[in-house]
Ligand code: HMG
């Protein structure tokens with residue numbers, strides 16, 4: 001049994017299904033279904049729900065309706081609270097779109113590798129900072145909160161191993177621009193528990209506290225939950241996850257689903273850690289979304305509990 005004495009009483013789940021999940025679908029989910037998904041995730045008790053991306057619509061056509069979605073959410077039961085939902089923004093053009101809608105939380109997304117910077121941002125590793133610097137500066141001047149993701153922290157499909165000091169250099173630089181939280185992404189899901197502890201320790205040694213950090217695992221090799229436990233035992237209290245295990249990344253071919261929120265919640269509740277999430281409602285939501293997408297959820301917990309609910 002894991003040593004639970006030093007674990008936190010409560011953690012924050014940062015839900016990315018509506019963004020990281022739906023950006024990777026072959027088809028475009030109707031905007032009304034996206035709005036219902038976001039509302040249901042919030043109603044299931046998820047404290048933070050990333051709604052969409054203000055990226056170039058030709059790069060990610062699945063989320064080209066970002067503005068329409070926010071407007072629909074503001075006109076619905078959420079009202080003004082919809083402007084507190086975080087959205088992905090890569091550059092000043094994306095920021096302008098978010099500002100026009102009065103949004104208050106954005107997330108930039110950098111790459112720890114040269115190849116992924118080119119493929120995901122049409123930039124080089126070093127040039128990405130020149131794109132993010134004015135974006136973050138203007139966002140902060142406007143009173144926005146900024147999160148920063150780092151992708152390919154544990155391995156890159158084109159470059160292989162990614163040196164820890166390179167990841168720390170990129171993460172530190174993004175954090176220093178003025179981000180309140182740095183989310184460390186295992187974009188292709190190759191990381192293992194020991195590597196997680198090593199990377200988090202390296203960030204601590206570079207001056208970032210555990211509260212400055214979040215982890216973002218993909219489940220390609222079935223390691224996401226083990227990695228989440230390693231991060232929890234290290235002291236991390238913010239975990240990205242995707243309802244039903246939706247997701248991948250359109251510019252990282254070998255990336256499969258994100259850590260399923262239900263699987264994470266099952267583990268956390270089993271450890272006596274509060275999340276605020278109503279697991280039954282969340283499973284209903286993911287089962288409904290699986291129906292919208294026309295295929296079953298890959299989450300073990302969704303399958304186990306939805307079977308039990310039907311019985
Ligand atoms: P670019 O083509 O180099 O852009 O793309 P540009 O700056 O050269 O501009 C070209 C045209 O695009 C211009 O229009 C701009 O206005 C327009 P024109 O003057 O030709 O008419 N444009 C935009 N339009 C709307 N919204 C914008 C925008 N920006 C420029 N924001 C860019 C550069 C960064 C925009 C592009 O590469 C891009 O959109 N990339 C996004 C890719 C993406 O969304 N990937 C998935 C998210 S990352 C992820 O999933 C990983 C994560 O989950 C963590 C993990 O798992 O590791 C976060």
Ligand code: MG
Pocket residue numbers: 020185187216248249258
């Ligand atoms: Mg991701």
